[in-house]
Amino acid sequence: MIDPTSGLPPLTWLRAFEESARHLNFTRAANELGLTQSAVSQHVRNLESFLGRDLFIRKTRVLELTEDGANYLPSIREAFALIASGTRAFTGSPTGEIVRVQCNMAFSVFWLTPRLHRLYARHPWLVLDIVTPIWDPERQASQAALEIRFGRPEEMPESAERLSCDNFFPVCSPGYQGGSVDLDKAILFDCAGTTGTWDIWCKASGIPFSKAGNVNLASTYVISITAALNDAGMAMAHDTLVSDLLAKRQLVKPFEMSVRQLEGYYLFPPSPHAMTPARNAFLNWLREETEQAATSRL
Secondary structure, three states: OOOHHHOOOOHHHHHHHHHHHHHOOHHHHHHHHOOOHHHHHHHHHHHHHHHOOOOEEEEOOEEEEOHHHHHHHHHHHHHHHHHHHHHHHHHOOOOOOEEEEEEOHHHHHHHHHHHHHHHHHHOOOOEEEEEOOOOOHHHHHOOOOEEEEEEOHHHOOOOOEEOOOOEEEEEEOOOHHHHOOOHHHOOEEEEOOOOOOHHHHHHHHOOOOOOOOOOEEEOOHHHHHHHHHOOOOEEEEEHHHHHHHHHOOOOEOOOOOOEEOOOEEEEEOOOHHHOOHHHHHHHHHHHHHHHHHHHHOO
C-alpha cells in the first residue's frame, strides 16, 4: 500500500516515467528496463494517479510530454543523478566515470596536457573528456564535472577557487631578430579581450608605445604564443602558460619587466553532493600541480 501523504512515489514508477520520457515510447522504455510494455505503461499510470495529473499525451506509437510532465522531468533526472553520484562515492569505486573537464584552449595546450603524464602515473584508471568550447561556454559548462575559467575576480562567483596569480610579459623565440630584440621593429601579438596587453605593459615599463593600432590580435593565446614560438614576432604572455616553454628555452623573455595580471585561472569544482572518487582524484592532483607551479616561481 502506497501512502500518498509521504510524497514519495515508488522508485519503479519514477524510473518508468524517466525512461518513457527519454524514449517517448513505452516499448523502448520497457526494453531498456527489462520489463514488459504493459508493466511500464501501468507504472506510469500509477504515478499519474499518485500525482493527480497526466504526464504524457498518448498517441499512436509515440508519447508526448504534457506541460506537467515536462516540468516534473528535470527534478526526477536530478534526483537519479544525485543517487548515482552518492552511490559511487559510498562504494568508493572510481572506475566507469569519464570526468569531463572544461577549460580554455590555451590552458589545455600549454599547462594541462604537458602535465597529464604525472596524473596518469598516479591514477592510470582515470579517463578524461577535455572540452575547450569556443561558442556558448556557459551552456556547455553545465555538462562538465568541473570547469577552469580565465577571467577577472569580479567576474567570478564566490564559489570559484583561484588557481593562479600571474605576471604578464613579452616572450619570443631565442633566435627572433637574431637574438637582439628591437621593440620598434618587432611584430607584436596580443590576445584580444585581456588586460595583459602591450599598451599596458609599455606604460608600466615606462617605454613609449608607438605601435597602437598595429598589434596583431588573436582570439586565443594558442595563436599568439604559437606565432612567437615560430619566429613570427613577440607575444604578450603570462606565467601559467609559458613557464614550461621558458624553462625549456623554447621561448625567452627579452625584457625583465613583468606586470601583475588582473585575470587568473579559477576552478569551478563540483558541488559536494556531486563529488566522486574520480573527480576527487583529478581535483587533488590539479591543486597539487598549481600549488607546485606557484611555489616554483617564487
